[in-house]
Structure formats: structure tokens, C-alpha cells
Amino acid sequence: VTFTYVVVGVPLQLILALAIALLLDKGMRGLPIYRSVFYLPSMLGGSVAIALLWRQIFGTTGLVNQVLQAFGINATTGYVSDPEYALWTLILLHVWTFGSPMVIFLAGLRQIPTMYYEAASLDGAGRVGKFVKITMPLLSPIIFFNLVLQIIGAFQSFTQAYIVSNGSGGPSDSTLFFTLYLYERGFTNFQMGYASAMAWLLLIIIGAFTAINFLAAKYWVFYDD
Template identity: 75%
Template sequence: MSVVGELSTLRRRVKGGKEETPDNKVAYLFLAPWLIGLFGITIGPMIASLVLSFTDYNLLQPPNWIGLENFVAMANDARLHNSLRVTFVYVIVSVPLQLALALGIALLLDRGMRGLAFYRSIFYLPSLLGSSVAVAILWRQIFGTTGLVNQVLQLLGVQSPPGWISNPDTALGTIILLHIWTFGSPMIIFLAGLRQIPRMYYEAAEVDGASRWTRFLSITLPLLSPIIFFNLVLQLIGAFQSFTQAFIVSGGSGGPSDSTMFYTLYLYQKGFGQLDMGYASAMAWLLVVIIAGFTAVNFLAAKYWVFYDD
């Protein structure tokens, strides 16, 4: 009897001429909390927000069906267009820089320095704290008019340094720096990926006279490309949903001059500031489409640069 036949026989135990089916009640009992969360906290609210996106709803009165009016209004909303521009700049600039810094630190830690566990923990810490309210408040103080950055610049002889948070030209840059600073999570993933690359490849390349830069381009990057792709997708999704940093640094206004008006912050203002929940729901679904589009593009482009060692 084949292995498949034996497994089939074991799965279909017969008692009294009747086939006994496995009892899955215990499995569903253990899965119940997850299933309740999936349908009650995720799928249910998503369907409700999709329905509300076609209504005029202010939380105080019953929803009023208005069809596509919210989406038409979005096409003519200048502040929404600006929030998209700010968010795209934030994502396109901060994510590559963050991943580059994370990869650079991972390469340094991969060299086997003493106290690796300590440095790994220290570098990972910003990822745990970077999205917190406390760190955002601290960041606002550091880059304020009388903050630490300006105090250091004054000691170096710079007269009347600018208020980085209050200047529309630099306010977004401070939040980008905050995002880059939270490089710990992708760094840990990069470090794990580097540890999986066989050393024999580097030894063979070194024997052939390849320089360190050539080894990095020809061995490290191709073999690490699945990890780079994984981190890229995760960080893109997370960056598009950034909210706390912009809310705290700008005091919830998205200022100065809407220079830090992230899409999620504008969505929050429309939904909870102006109680326009129907419009906010439509904005939320536009964000879902944007994130899905960027993710799909990454997956389609992955076949041209992601190398899997099968």
C-alpha cells in the first residue's frame, strides 16, 4: 500500500461500518477568539465603512445615501490633494533612506563585533518607541525654536537658527528624520537574512580577487533581495498609515501651511473634527486602493530584481 493510501486509511477510521469523521469542535473553540476579532473588528467595520462612504453621515443623525458624491467631492478637494502630495513625499523619501540605514547598520553588526546582543537591542529600541506620543513630543522639543538642535547650532556659531518645526520648508523633513530613526525593525530582519548567506560564496569571491564592494553588489544584494523586498513592502504600508508623528509635531493642525498634513491626519480631521464620517470613510477606501496599488506594483516588479536561490 502506498503512503497516500495508508494516510487515507488512517484518516477514515471505520466503526460499525460507518465512516468516522474527525471532530473539529475543539479546534473551532480555540479559533473562536481570532474569528470573532476577524469578523467583528476587521471585516465587519471594513464593510460598514464601505457602505458609509456612499452616505452623508455625521455620527449624530442616521446615514443619508448620496451615492458617489463623496468621491466626486474628493476630486475637487485641494487640501486632500495636498495631503496626498505630502504623504507621497514622506513615503518616497523616508522609506528608502530608512532601509539603506538599516542595511548599513546590519552589515556592521554582521561582522561579529563584541556585545552584538547589546547593540542589536539598542538599535531596535527606536522601532518600539518611534511611533509613540512621548517620542513625538520629544522630537517636537528637539527641533523647536529653542530646542536641542538650535542650541547646538548656536554653540557652533550659527546666528538665529530657524525653527525647524515652524518652518514650512523644514517641518516635513523633521518627521522624515523621525521615521528614518526607527530603523530597528528592518535592521533585525536584514541581520537575520545576512546570517543565512553561506560564507563560502564570499570566500570564493575573495580568492578570485573580488573587492569588498564587488562582493556586496554581486553576492550580498542578490541573495538578500527577498529580504529587501519584504522590508520594502512592510515599510511602505506602514509609512502610508503614519499618523501619530504628524499629529503631535504639528499639534493636530498639519501645519505650518499644511506642510505636515498627512493623508491620515486629514482623514482624522474630516471624520472626528468635522464629524463628516461619510467623507472620511471614502478617504479611507481611497487609502486602501493606494496601498494596494503600491503593493501590487512591488510584486509585479519583484520578478525583475528579486533573486530566489531555488
């Protein structure tokens, strides 16, 4: 469950964050307001209040089903109580908290010299060509930084699964994150030794993923030096 959450949620979040950053980088009136609004979910996404709200939105009589019913769709599924959809609601919540990487992407985009884009335009490069040949290589250190941070944070996710599943990791263990299982072992079953071993294992897994990212970085991360 945790690997699925990380492998699916982190790339989707970074893609959305980069897309919004590219949109805001074009320049618009009231940019500070938009930037603050988009950053707000990152501040609130890990809170108990948002997790409770998420459980209500995707409940049987929640906002999602009400919208679907307004369009004539007979929707009665409780997404947070259905093993087929429960994890995906948490992944969606993770993707929604794209504000922090978005702000970092936006700062990175502002550091790319415009002369590269001007030279590419003179050579007849289009938007896609500029993005692939200029933006992505020069932004790769920022992408790498965000990737490492978000993977570490995703592995440590706890509050969302605990609140949405009422602390059970259900339904049918579909939202039983590693951290939630660790909590159950340590603070519900009082198996502190087992929980401590799980914590060390989580540290090793996060360290391994971080090391793999650093080893792979030399193949795709571009630095000026």
C-alpha cells in the same frame, strides 16, 4: 505630503538599516546590546512621548539650535514651525526608527553561506564586488519584504504628524498627512462618509503600491529556486 514622506523616508530608512546591519554582521563584542539599542527606536518612534520630544528638539530653543549655537552659528529657526523644514523633521523621525528592518536585514545576512564570499575572494573580488554580486542578490528577498512592510507602514503614519503639528497638519499644511486629513474630516468635522471614502482610497493606494512591488519583484528579487 504623504507621497513625499513615503518616497523619501522609506528608502533612506532601509539604506540606514542595511548599513547598520552590515556593520553589526561583521561581529563585535556585546552584539546583543548594540542590537537592542538600535532596535529600541522602532519600539518608541511611533509613541506620543517621542513625538513630543521631537517637537522640543527641533523647536526654536530646542537641542538642534543649541548645538548649532555652541558652534557659533546663529540658529533661531523653529524647524517644526517652518513649512520648509517641518516635513523633513518627520522624515528624519521615520528614518530614525530603522531598528525593525535592521534586525530583519541582520537575520538575512546571517543566512548567506560564507562559501560564496570565500570563492569570490579566491577569484580576486573586492568588498564592493562581493556586496554587489553576492550580498545584494541573496538579500533581495529580505529587501523586498522590508520594502513592502515599510511602505504600508509609512502610508499609515499618523501620530507623529498629529503631535508635532498640534493636530493641525501645519504649518501651511506642510505636515498634513492623508491619515491626519482623514481624522480631521471624520472626527473634527464629523463628515464620516467623506472620511470613510478617504479610508477606502488609502486602502486602494496601498494595494496598488503593493501590487506594483510584487510585479516588479520578478526583475530584481532572486530566489534559490
